Amino acid sequence: MRAYAKLREKPDMPWSLDEISQFLDQQGIRPSFQRLKIFEYLVNERTHPTADEIYEVLRKDIPSISRTTVYNTLRLFLDKKIIQMVNIEKNEARYDATLSWHGHFKCLKCGQVYDIEIEELKLGGLAGYQVLEKHLDLKGLCPSCCQGK
Amino acid sequence: MRAYAKLREKPDMPWSLDEISQFLDQQGIRPSFQRLKIFEYLVNERTHPTADEIYEVLRKDIPSISRTTVYNTLRLFLDKKIIQMVNIEKNEARYDATLSWHGHFKCLKCGQVYDIEIEELKLGGLAGYQVLEKHLDLKGLCPSCCQGK
DNA sequence: TCTCATATTTGTAATCGTTATAATATTAAA
């Protein structure tokens, strides 16, 4: 996984459309308007949205956009390995433009998905296995939802 | 999570139907034949089967069994917290009668799901969160499928 | 044992997220 965000001058600033366009080009993805906007949403919001959430948000800007385009584009981004899929919840694929190794926490009350920092992970008995993907998914109550529980 | 297996005299021996019957009773689950056989399959095979795999296997013994019964029973077992759901693969819920903390590895070639020992896990920034569930899911190639790759 | 209430099982239809398909529109190349 490439932590491409770190190559940027100001990693925490929102990506401009120009920057996204260049980036997609570099990755061999033709930067159509729909693709730009979908990547923009993922990389600048970082809320781990579902395909349908992306569709509903982008519909305001691009009334003609179709669900299929969103799904197609997300699959393209996955194939090109510039985003990852988050399967913390059954029957609800989410998408994440952060590729560096981190975990996810889903609040069972408010439904929000948070990034979790993994300081150390030691696994046993993996000799002979070739690990290509790692996912750490937590569920529970987030700080705001714990309040006065 | 109760590691009930460890309470047994010989933890590695297969569970008898009598023993399963007693166990379900203790958990407030009436031990019908279908429930006995579904739990028997989960606890003695430990292959992390899907609902459909359980259905297809049990159909040989119980030709009248329906998919709905398998789904209902698995949901009951989940509610009573005597099994856990494994969502390592999208659109493919698997079920596991081992409740002690461990990870899962799915081989992308043969499809088998293995248990992985977690020696240490240290997370950061979880202050204020109440963690109720943890899942560690890996994908890659298992030793047999790596051979002479 | 019989009866009744309750729990369980079953088959079918419905649901929901996602994918397949095919027509249309857009872009790039000749």
Added chain:
DNA sequence: TTTAATATTATAACGATTACAAATATGAGA
């Protein structure tokens, strides 16, 4: 400009799961 390749769109199809309602089995009390 013409043509070919690519991208987008709407619709239909798919597959895993759930909802529903009827049928069956079970257990407690008379």
